[in-house]
Amino acid sequence: MDSANLLTAVAAAEPNAKPREKADRAAVQVPVGNLSALMKRLRNDSTFAFDMLCDHTAVDWSEQGTFELVYQLYSTVHGHYLMVTTSVPRVSPIVPTVREFWRIAEFQEREVYDMFGVLYDGHPDLRRLFLEDDWKGFPLRKDYTDDFMLERPE
Amino acid sequence: MSVHITTLDDRVRLRQDDSSPLSTQEYFVNMGPQHPSTHGVLRLVLKLDGETVREVIPVLGYIHRGIEKMGEHQSYRQFVHLSDRLDYLSALINNWAVSMTIEKAANIELNDRIQVIRTLMAELQRIQSHQLWWGVFGMDLGAFTPFLYGFRDREIIADIFEETVGARLTMNYIQPGGLMYDIHPGFVKRVKAFLQYFKPKLAEYETLLSGNVILQERLRGVGRMDGQTALSIGATGPVLRASGVPLDLRKSEAYGSYGKVAFDVVIGKNGDCWDRYWVRLEEMRQSMKIVEQLIDNIPEGKHMVMKPAVKIKLPEGCYYNQVETARGILGVYIVSDGKESPYRIHLRTPNFNNLWAITETAANWRLGDLVAILSSLDVVVPDIDR
Structure with missing residues (x-):
């Protein structure tokens, strides 16, 4: 499906999904409560057949007080891409895991937890990935500081 | 909750x-x-x-350098050189991935000369990377000679790169808006000489290692992974193709000059270590085929469509773009807020995703087989940790 058709089909499948503006490909934004249901549909429905979770990451929109979670999906059956995003508040960043749909999510989610502190509900083994288990703080947050950080000259 | x-x-x-x-x-x-x-x-x-x-x-994490965090404090041009340090055996292809994302976002049109040279360089890099893998693979399984052969042949491509780029490992050659330098006057001659040299050598690789009974015994049927598992675990590149899934961005996206050349996507049947071995050897042949078709047809033109001094600012928005490196799909995700450095830059690296195949494939095999399986996945650790 091309982007326009794909967006229409996603909107029909999940009325709460809105197109995400300012993206270079077909992209939708869903409330966090609808994420699991939408992802399940995208994975299993043969019109979508997104069998690959290319990438999952987060963006810290510290001024808005939210984390935006980004999922890049690809279907080897139809050859189409879709970007799915959802927002969670920075103060209590809890989202359902999508590991049951794509196994790689287990590790991509661990990276996002490690770097942003996003908590994945239902994740079987949520722990630090790159940093040590007793590390304090989450480095890719915009307000992260530690004792070893260098001041950049202006 | x-x-x-x-x-x-x-x-x-x-x-x-x-x-x-x-x-x-x-x-x-x-x-x-x-x-x-x-x-x-x-x-x-x-x-x-x-x-x-x-x-x-x-x-993981023993070589985690925080490249994504560093990227948030650098200009788009500066970030290209960090991409060399991901999968250092695909340095040029990584440069290309970052540059292409920036060019698409900033609407920079390239001429044919740049595209052809980039494609040539990427394919030479792919051959070079697979040569090193082949040598090291042999060594991991107890055969030392392949290591020497692989490195000997790899050296010739490193010399070709050095002549044009000035570096042998971390190239920083492909820039947003073109190439750092034009190709060296001797480039075409050298590449042709390499092709002539390497074709019989590749046949020698086969007689030296592929037919070896010990190698066959240690690879055939070991560490099998079916296509559905490979997709679910996010494997790409030769690891995915060995499991029978014909996903190759060079074909499906046809970026650069890949749309103009004829080549086959090599796929395996069983997804075992042997298929992963064989797919890479065959990919070297296909890469040589691509280089052969392009080397006589490098169009005239400038090697830069945009002066290197021009600062790049991307329009507000998010951009995701992928290329096929020697190990799989490298994705670059850039979130721009319109300033000179990215608000967030994320790298979807092929090795990070390929690595987890080990958790699926190695269970219930012997420790010695684990070495073969790990080696057949061909992971480069700095690319995992970033």
Whole structure:
């Protein structure tokens, strides 16, 4: 499906999904409560057949007080891409895991937890990935500081 | 709602079963981070039963440099040189991935000369990377000679790169808006000489290693992974194609000059170590085929469509773009807020995703097979940790 058709089909499948503006490909934004249901549909429905979770990451929109979670999906059956995003508040960043749909999510989610502190509900083994288990703080947050950080000259 | 955070200690807590005097005890052993067959600082915590691997727990972060955080404080041009340091054996292709994302976002149109040279360089890099893998693969399985052969032939491509780029490993050659330098006057002649030299050598690779009984025994049927598992685990590149999924962005996206050349996407049948071995050898042939078709047809033109001094600002928005490196799909995700440096830059690296195939494929094989499986996945650790 091309982007326009794909967006229409996603909107029909999940009325709460809105197109995400300012993206270079077909992209939708869903409330966090609808994420699991939408992802399940995208994975299993043969019109979508997104069998690959290319990438999952987060963006810290510290001024808005939210984390935006980004999922890049690809279907080897139809050859189409879709970007799915959802927002969670920075103060209590809890989202359902999508590991049951794509196994790689287990590790991509661990990276996002490690770097942003996003908590994945239902994740079987949520722990630090790159940093040590007793590390304090989450480095890719915009307000992260530690004792070893260098001041950049202006 | 509460989410439970685990630690490595939790995972590695022994559960001893004393109920039967005959029961064997499972135990944990560290493989790495300084193990020769992990090619860098990769640590695998193995749950073993005798010599049989029950579970593999990769422990990462020994070469984590925070490239994504650094990227938030650098200009788009500066970030290109960090991409060399991901998968250093695909340095040029990584440069291309970042540059292409920026060019698409900033609407920079390139001429044919730039596209053809980029494609040529990427394919030479792919051959070079597979040469090194082949040598090291042989060494991991106990054959030392392939290592010497692989490095000997790799040197010739490194010389070709050095002549044009000035560097042998971390190139920083492909820039947003073109190439750092035009190709060296001797480039075409040298590449042709290499092709003539390497074709019989590749046949020699086959006679030296491929037909070897020990190698066949250690690879055939070992570490099988079917296509659906490979997709679900996010594997790409030769690892995915060996499992029979014909996903190659060079074909499906036809970026650069790949749309103008004829080549086959090599796929395997069984997804075992042998298929992963064979797919890479065959890919070297296909890469040579691509280079052959392009080397006489490098169009005239400038090597830069945009002066290097021009600062790049991307329009507000998010951009995701992927290319096929020697190891799989490298994706670059840039979120721009319109300033000179990215608000967020994320790299979807092929090795990070390929690595986890080890948790699926290595279970219930012997420790020696684990070395073969790991080597057939061809992981480069700095690319995992970033």
